[in-house]
Amino acid sequence: MISGYKPLLLLLGYLLVSLVHAEESTLCIQCHAKETAQWQQSQHSVSMQVATAETILGNFVQGHFTDEGLKADFFSEDGVYKIKLTEADDSQIWQVKYAFGIYPLQQYLIDTGDGKLQALNIAWDTRDAEEGGQRWFRLDDPDHQSPGSSLHWRGVYQNWNSMCADCHSTGLIKGYQPDTGRFSTRFDQISVSCSACHSRAQAHAAAAEQGKSLPAGEDLAPKGSWVPGTRDRKPQHVGPESSAAQIETCGRCHSLRTRLSVQPNGRMHDQYALTRLHAPLYFNDGRVRDEVFVLGSFLQSKMHRAGVVCTNCHNPHTAKPILKGNQLCSQCHQSSVFDSADHHQHEEGGPGSQCVDCHMPERTYMQVDPRREHNFTTPNPRAAQRAESPDPCLACHQDADRQWSINQVQRLWPEHVERSEWLDVQQAELPAMVAFLEDGRQADLHRATLLEQQGARLSAAAPNVILQHLQSPKSLLRTSAWKTAATLEPTLLVPYAAFGLGDSSLSVRLSAFETLQGMNALPRDVGDVREEYEAYLDLQADRPSGRTLRARYAMWQGQIDSAERDLRRAIEMDDAYVPAFVLLSDILRGQRRFEEAVILLGNGLEALPGNATLLHVRGLARLQQKQLPEALGDLKAAWSGARDNPDFGYRYGLALYHTGHKQQARIVFSELQQAFPEYAARAGLSALMRN
Incomplete structure (x- = not known):
């Protein structure tokens, strides 16, 4: 067990890298000693490691963790790291195969069979004890812990092959076999090595040994320079533009995205599809909410549109900022104007005086990992209130409220336009x-x-x-x-x-x-x-979403039996995945298997009580069964629970109308006209209300 991560782990990276990445680092260090030495000290170089005495940071010497319904004992035998886990009255000993991550926490990967590596939800807090670290802690909510849940550590959403491996290892081939559900995952390098970013690094090194020149991949170097801006003049980039390939190279891992092909590396918006700014992943003002990482935030920024790239701020090999404190921002924003109390209205050197305090507020993930926003917006308490997003001012002024923030901004920055x-x-x-x-x-x-x-x-x-x-x-x-x-x-x-x-x-x-x-x-x-x-x-x-996409495609091809199998597999993976329930109920209703559809949707509602979509679809199935009181009850509950969905109101109103409850139907249609006038006009509700 190691305490005091920050100085010691950098040294550990040096010591281990020759063992973990021998082939590639040996090739690169011959010509790029400085860059290799920097990379060896980065978290990239130790993002995943074989479990050994040197790589395991957690307390496996009589280590214990107990929580409601869960007990874990951590120990080692003959250099093998093990965990005795007792949950739901079942006790089993698991072997740790890999250490995963390093700071501010380290997780442990367990081989559960069928080629699956699962990330245990009990992690080691690697921060110093003075910061609250050097302890075992649980990453999930206790309600998600029950075996069989998709959010349990053995569930689909804690699977390394599917959820983590693509960005923590280099040259990964997932190797999933849809028919058997097995993985045969492999990688070129166990963690994030040189060729993760320099796609032709090994060919480049081989050519160099023969006295030839071959690029190591796309040109990722930042170009040109910046002329600092003032209040009246924006920063200006001069010289050649930096390649967009740099942002895409960093962004394909520092983002929430979907891989579209098995081709290693690849480009964003080509081999990768970036997740859009939809709720609940983002707040309505574009601020990051869930764990979507950096790219989606940065692409919203004026800095991105002005030509700023990642290495204008970060050393590409250590991944750390290239300058300390406000010096980083002063590269482009004149310090005499912006790094002053006249601008930030806080005491020099105190809380609120750092640019990042207001323009890159933090949000904590995995309980101990604070990460900064990268859309570089100006604090906007009024908009944050409308969007129900965090107010950066209240991160420090925790005894205040939103109205206080609004008043302070108006008082201290009267020219600030809150939009x-x-x-x-x-x-x-x-x-x-x-x-x-x-x-x-x-x-x-x-x-x-x-x-x-x-x-x-x-x-x-x-x-x-x-x-x-x-x-x-x-x-x-x-x-x-x-x-x-x-x-x-x-x-x-x-x-x-x-x-x-x-x-x-x-x-x-x-x-x-x-x-x-x-x-x-x-x-x-x-x-x-x-x-x-x-x-x-x-x-x-x-993943359940992928199985559901396969099922929809099979339905398009008329392969209904195949579609049903995929949807049932999706529900096995996640018994709360609503799209699979909806599509499978469509198949059952289309085959007049109404009772099966009602039972299926009831199972879904056990996992998701009150879910408006499932209630709505069950109401439609019950209508087809002629179970009118039950059907109207479901449709009413769905409309009451999802007033932002006009389809639910329209179908509930139609059901009332065609079952003789015309006065009640008119009330629903009137509500729709008021809330969704365009929708009501297209649906012809005025004519229905007159009849």
Whole structure:
């Protein structure tokens, strides 16, 4: 066990790297000694390690942890690290195969069979004891701990092969076998090595040994320089622009994204699809909420649009900031103007005087790991209140409230305009949304997210906006446009189909294929995209969402039995995965297996009591069974629980109307007219209310 991580672990990285990464580090260090030495001290170099006395940081000498319904004893025998785990009256001894991560916590990977490595939910806090560390602690909520739950440490969402490995190891091949559910995962390097970023590092080294020159991959070096800005003049980048490949290289791991192909490395918006700014992953003002990491935040920033890249602030090999404190920001923002009490209105050197305190507020994940926001926004208490997002001021002023923050900003910075374009446009009228989508100065990620959020409204009132983005120069926008195009009339997409299916970006091709296939509008010749799409589905089949996508595709092909098998497998993986319940109930209802559908949805409601979607679908199934009181009860409960979903209200109203409860139906339709006037007009509710 090691305490005092910060100085000692850097030395440990030096000592271990020759053992863990011998082949690649030996190649690189011959010419790049400085860079290799820096990397050896980084968390990248020790992101995953074989469990040994040198790599295990937790207390495996009579280590114990006890919590409600759970007891763990940590020990070692003959150099093998083991955990005796007792839960739900079952006791079993597990062997630790790998140490995973290093600071501020370390997890332990356990081989549970079928090639699966699972991340134990009891972790070691590697911080110093003075900071509250040097202890065992539990990562999950006790309610998620029961064996069989998808959030249990043996569940699908704690699986290393699927959830973690792609970013903690280099050259990973997941090797999932959908038919058997087994993994044959392998990697080139156990942790994040040189070739994780320099994709041709080994070929580059081999060429150098022969006296030849071969690039180690894309040029990732930052270019040009910055002229610091003042209150009246923005920072200016001079010289050649830095390559966008750098942000994509860092971002493919420092982001929440979906891998689209088995090709190692690859590019964002091509081999990877970045998750959009949807709730509950993000707050409505774009602030990070769940564990989505950095890229989605940074792509919203003015810094990104101005040309800032990761290594303007971070050493690429240590991953640490290149300067300390406000010196980092003063590279681009003149210190005499911004690093002063006149600007930040706090005592020099005290809390609130550091740029990051206000412009990069922290949010803690995994209980002990604070991470900073990267959209570099100005504190905006009024917008934060509207978005129900954290107020940066209250992170320090914990005895105050939001109104205090609003008053302070108005008093101390009277010229500050409290607006949030991203928050405002999501709540705007349609013309303002269209103007935002057509404004190339706005962040591409904002525009792409807005396209997907507002698909139904755009397809009804402004379909040309969707169509024009099918030809955007940005693959991020083309991908979202093709997803949104699923709401359009199929005939509108005929002139665009060949372009979408032949796009240079894999993410666009897959989205185009999925949309066209879903509306039965694929042209006769789709090239290789069908094979690409089917390979993508197999790649995702180790998760409930992937199984559900496979099932939907099977349904499109008329393979209903195959679809049912995948959906039942999805529910085995996660008994609270709503889309699988909905799609499987559609199959059962389509085959007039109404009683099975009602039982299935009841099982889902046991896992998710009061879930509006499941109640709504069960109400529809009960209508088909002629169980009218029960059906109306379910539909009413669904509409009461999801007033933001006009479909639920409309179908409840129709059910009331057609079962003779016309006065009650008119009340529901009136509510819809008031809350969703555009929807009510399209649905023709006025005519129904007159009858």
